[in-house]
Amino acid sequence: MSCLPGFDLDRAEPSEMGMAGQNDTRDLAALIDQADQMVAFTGAGISTECGVPDFRSPDSAWKRHAPIPFPDFLASEAMRVEAWRRKFAMDDLYAGAQPGRGHAALARLAAAGKMTHLITQNIDGLHQASGIAPERIIELHGNGTYAHCLECRQRYELFAMRAIVEGDQRAPSCTACGGIVKSATISFGQSMPQVEMQRARRATLACDLFLVIGSSLVVHPAAAFPVMAKENGAVLVILNKDPTPLDSLADLVLRADIGDVLDLIMRKGVDDGGSRPQDAEKTPLSP
Ligand SMILES: [Zn+2]
DSSP: OOSSTTOOGGGSOGGGGTTSOHHHHHHHHHHHHHOSSEEEEEOGGGTGGGTOOOTTSTTOGGGTTOOOOHHHHHHOHHHHHHHHHHHHHHHHHTTTOOOOHHHHHHHHHHHTTOEEEEEEOOOSOHHHHTTOOGGGEEETTEEEEEEEETTTOOEEOHHHHHIIIIIHSSOOBOTTTOOBEEEEEOOTTSOOOHHHHHHHHHHHHHOSEEEEESOOSOSTTTTHHHHHHHHTTOEEEEEOSSOOTTGGGOSEEEOSOHHHHHHHHHHHHHHHHOSOOSSOOOOOSOO
């Protein structure tokens, strides 16, 4: 019995699958079906259809508003003001962005109990907006939708920070302890968040399917997690528009439009069968 009821890609139109072959998309559906504990690992590619610019694309707005490295941010108030100015310029470009088809598919897999955790390199907050419970989301590079004090971690909202930066022409500091306030992202040159790295490691080692979605897998140490999963016996799938350095390690590689593939898989499950049964027969993926 399939836990994607009515799933029948034989009837799918090739145009519905972008560049991924029908077999590859069917294989991914089967692997998701068979998995007990899936972990998704997402990068910028899942958010591009939502209008969030990809840092790595050649014409990216990130090139015009390049983030300030962390040591420079700490070094002077002038640099902090400039860092905030660039952040707000980027935020304005994708203000109002909504979760896309890939986010929606993952939210359904989380709700069905299939996906235990979602590890993301993205800072756009769209996974939370799609309805995935915060405790299932591991943000390796932080979150750009709010700010916090670097000393005491007091949270601050961006609209208030913007009023200080643009109104007073100064960088905000913490009203509780006087510390420097910064967007809650992990900047270049800033240490990785240890708690999140540990959570990601635990989730990776517990999963039997590790699905990379929209990451070029060139940023370290984030790119170590797919390798860790594979070496631990999980099935590794990479769904990305372009080749990645880990493609040769993967059990299945789909170079295709993320929204097209995930939407098709989920839609075929919805159209014909209603809810997903929780007691589907399982086939062990690895000894
Ligand atoms: Zn503080």
